[in-house]
Amino acid sequence: MREKVFNLSDSVAKSSSSARAAFIRRTYAHLAVAILGFIGVEYYLVHSPFAAKLASSMTSGMSWLIVLGIFMGVSYVANRLALSDSSQQMQYLGLGLFVIAEAIIFLPLLYIATFYAGSGLIPTAGLMTLLLVVGITATVFITKKDFSFMGSFLTIGGFVAMGFILCSMIFGFSLGLIFSAVMVLFAAGSVLYTTSNILHQYRTDQHVAAALSLFASVALLFFYILQVLMSMAGGSDD
Numbered sequence: 001m002r003e004k005v006f007n008l009s010d011s012v013a014k015s016s017s018s019a020r021a022a023f024i025r026r027t028y029a030h031l032a033v034a035i036l037g038f039i040g041v042e043y044y045l046v047h048s049p050f051a052a053k054l055a056s057s058m059t060s061g062m063s064w065l066i067v068l069g070i071f072m073g074v075s076y077v078a079n080r081l082a083l084s085d086s087s088q089q090m091q092y093l094g095l096g097l098f099v100i101a102e103a104i105i106f107l108p109l110l111y112i113a114t115f116y117a118g119s120g121l122i123p124t125a126g127l128m129t130l131l132l133v134v135g136i137t138a139t140v141f142i143t144k145k146d147f148s149f150m151g152s153f154l155t156i157g158g159f160v161a162m163g164f165i166l167c168s169m170i171f172g173f174s175l176g177l178i179f180s181a182v183m184v185l186f187a188a189g190s191v192l193y194t195t196s197n198i199l200h201q202y203r204t205d206q207h208v209a210a211a212l213s214l215f216a217s218v219a220l221l222f223f224y225i226l227q228v229l230m231s232m233a234g235g236s237d238d
Contacts (some may be wrong), residue, residue: 023204030211031218034099037220041103046111053106065166065215067105074101075216082209085163091208098212109226117230125226132225133218134193140195154193155185180227187221 035062045051058067074097081094113121115170161183194217202210 019204020199023202023207023210024198026207026212027198027210028062029212030095030208032175034095034211034215035218037096038103038215039100040108041100042106042110045103045107051111055111060100061109068165071101071105074098079209079212082212083206088208094217095208095212098216102216106223109223109230113226113230117233121226121229121233125222125229127223129222131217132188132221136191137195138187140192140199144199145196146200147193148201150189150193150196154186154190157189161186177228177231180231183224184228187217187224190217193217193222194207197221 030162045054057063076100078094082091084090084094084139109123149176164175164179194214198210198214
């Protein structure tokens with residue numbers, strides 16, 4: 001969860017309607033490219049000859065804790081790069097780095113979903129994610145409300161969720177369907193918060209950082225929707 005509030009006089013909310021529309025178009029265009037890039041990298045990873053071994057090594061024992069720690073570190077670096085004012089190349093480097101990191105951390109779940117849980121689950125999760133994101137986006141754009149107040153709640157919720165995940169790895173218990181369902185609500189709140197920030201908190205030249213933040217929230221929502229579907233289908237023990 002990357003909470004970054006700018007509150008600058010040249011934010012999108014205070015820009016002209018044409019500049020605001022251009023920023024939104026650029027942000028969602030970059031989001032679409034990030035999603036397509038994620039799909040491409042993920043397809044390669046899942047169908048690579050080393051996929052099974054890598055997925056197993058990432059989740060065996062306490063390895064997942066290390067993977068999460070590395071992912072959080074890479075996410076921080078990627079976000080800083082995307083927010084860089086030095087050059088647009090650095091911003092794109094941050095977005096690309098984050099897309100690759102997301103693809104890697106998704107590998108174990110998508111490998112199981114692809115080969116053991118039924119071929120229809122991933123498209124179903126993708127469609128459900130798309131519909132939820134469209135609904136949330138429409139809510140923000142129509143109401144034009146500022147949901148930045150949710151930042152503190154999401155931060156606390158993120159720490160609580162991480163605590164449960166760590167305890168499950170240390171003590172060896174399953175988080176189960178209820179946890180995944182709660183995390184879907186958390187991720188939906190994250191999409192709402194991030195979409196609101198796109199309108200109210202970013203500058204008009206920060207479309208790459210905005211796209212990265214929104215991509216992270218959408219990916220989190222997809223991850224836990226897929227977890228829920230796999231649990232309901234009996235394809236996952238989580």
